[in-house]
Amino acid sequence: MAEEQETRDYLGIRKGLNGQSLGELEAQILDIVWELDRPVTTTDVFRVMYDRRTLSYSTIMLTMAKLAKKGILAQTRTGERKKDAFIYTSEVGREEMAQRLMEDIAQKLLHTSLEDALPKVIEKK
Numbered sequence: 001m002a003e004e005q006e007t008r009d010y011l012g013i014r015k016g017l018n019g020q021s022l023g024e025l026e027a028q029i030l031d032i033v034w035e036l037d038r039p040v041t042t043t044d045v046f047r048v049m050y051d052r053r054t055l056s057y058s059t060i061m062l063t064m065a066k067l068a069k070k071g072i073l074a075q076t077r078t079g080e081r082k083k084d085a086f087i088y089t090s091e092v093g094r095e096e097m098a099q100r101l102m103e104d105i106a107q108k109l110l111h112t113s114l115e116d117a118l119p120k121v122i123e124k125k
Contacts, residue, residue, distance in 0.1 A: 022072075022101075025063050028053065030072065034094050039076075039087040064088055072097070 032048045033040055042061045049060060068075035073088045106117040
């Protein structure tokens with residue numbers, strides 16, 4: 001029962017990161033957006049991703065839309081019609097995302113700020 005509770009708590013922490021937690025695929029897509037360093041389409045990301053990991057276009061499209069809903073990517077339609085493609089730009093830089101995630105983890109796990117948590121974590125190494 002204790003082990004089950006630990007797992008449940010961990011899942012609660014991951015889901016409770018103010019919408020900023022990233023799954024593996026989300027992190028890979030975001031990394032590509034940062035690498036390209038320009039407004040991108042789903043097709044741009046698909047072309048880069050396909051060499052690394054064989055996924056369907058629709059999987060990448062849905063994941064990018066999810067990142068936009070989280071406020072991590074900005075999603076802008078290229079035209080006025082519903083069929084027009086979206087372009088995406090990063091709303092959050094690499095360093096800012098790392099800081100947000102680490103701050104949330106420090107708050108959720110250690111009940112303190114990242115600034116106060118870092119010296120404690122580093123000294124226990």
